[in-house]
Amino acid sequence: MEVRMLTGAALDAALDDVARLRIAVFRDWPYIYDGSLDYERRYLESYRASETAIVVGAFEGAQLVGAATGTPLEDHAEDFATPFANTNLVLDEVFYCAESVLLPAYRGQGLGHTFFEAREAHARALGRRFSAFCAVIRPETDPRKPAGYHALDGFWRKRGYAPMPGVVAHFRWTDLGNDAQTEKALQFWGKYL
Numbered sequence: 577m578e579v580r581m582l583t584g585a586a587l588d589a590a591l592d593d594v595a596r597l598r599i600a601v602f603r604d605w606p607y608i609y610d611g612s613l614d615y616e617r618r619y620l621e622s623y624r625a626s627e628t629a630i631v632v633g634a635f636e637g638a639q640l641v642g643a644a645t646g647t648p649l650e651d652h653a654e655d656f657a658t659p660f661a662n663t664n665l666v667l668d669e670v671f672y673c674a675e676s677v678l679l680p681a682y683r684g685q686g687l688g689h690t691f692f693e694a695r696e697a698h699a700r701a702l703g704r705r706f707s708a709f710c711a712v713i714r715p716e717t718d719p720r721k722p723a724g725y726h727a728l729d730g731f732w733r734k735r736g737y738a739p740m741p742g743v744v745a746h747f748r749w750t751d752l753g754n755d756a757q758t759e760k761a762l763q764f765w766g767k768y769l
Contacts, residue, residue: 577634577635577636577641577682577685577687578634578635579632579633579634579635579687579690579694580632580633580635581630581631581632581633581694581698582630582631582632582633583628583629583630583631587623587624587629587630587631588624590631590633590640590643591617591620591623591624591631592613592617593640593643594616594620594631594633594640594643594645594675594677595613595616595617595619595620596613596616597640597641597642597643597677597678597679598611598616598675598677599611599612599613599616600677600679601677601678601679602675602677603752605714605720605721605722605725606711606712606714606721606725606727607712607749608720608751608752608753609749609750609751609752610749610750610751610752610753610754611749620645622647622651622652623645623647625651626647626648626651626652628647628648628651628702629645629646629647629651630645630646630647630694630695630698631643631644631645632644632645632646632690632691632694632695634678634682634687634690634691636682641678641679641681641682642676642677642678642679642682642687642691643675643676643677643678644673644674644675644676644677644691644692644694644695645673645674645675646671646672646673646674646695646698646699647671647672647674648668648670648671648672648702648704649667649668649670649671649672649708650667650668652672652674655745655746655747656672656710656745658745659743659744659745659764660743660764662742662743663740663743665706669703669704669705669706670704670705670706670707670708670766671695671696671698671699671702671704671706671707671708671769672708672709673692673695673696673699673707673708673709674709676688676691676692676709678691688731689735692735695707696769699769700769704769705768705769706766706767706768706769707737707766707767707769708740708764708765708766709737709764709765709766710744710745710762710763710764710765711728711762711763711765712760712761712762713744713760713761713762713763714760732765735767736767737765737766737767738765738766738767739763739764739765740763740764740765740766743763743764743766744761744762744763744764745761745762745764746759746760746761746762747759747760747762748760
């Protein structure tokens with residue numbers, strides 16, 4: 577297993593593989609996302625456009641088996657910045673740790689920590705003072721929730737993150753088994769660096 581920090585041309589070259597990982601990993605609970613490569617390519621375009629975006633890639637040989645992305649918040653979709661309007665944070669001090677996606681066979685080996693550490697170091701190098709990410713909110717009673725599912729809240733708290741009261745984004749996507757997009761709420765978590 578090799579972890580590489582990808583920026584510039586290397587980041588650009590990896591984005592289709594990141595798209596495929598997002599589709600594969602986000603099919604599972606709690607996202608249950610019915611994704612498409614076309615949508616993913618459009619979504620990931622903000623990383624191509626940002627000169628300071630990063631992909632932390634976990635490789636098994638030449639295969640990308642995990643990735644964590646990050647970019648200054650103002651370089652990401654405006655919909656991600658809007659929830660911060662009622663906070664005391666200055667947007668150009670916030671680094672957005674977007675997705676962390678890892679194939680199941682590679683989980684439990686410390687890569688989650690590596691992903692956060694690399695993105696936080698990158699954020700600090702850019703002069704960012706605050707790191708944030710968001711996670712979908714699903715009802716505890718949702719019948720699609722798998723038995724034995726363990727939320728990542730404990731992991732995030734150990735990394736120093738906490739839910740940001742009232743800082744919630746709203747996005748639409750199609751759940752597996754549905755024909756139309758529905759709106760989901762995503763809770764932002766954050767910490768000072």
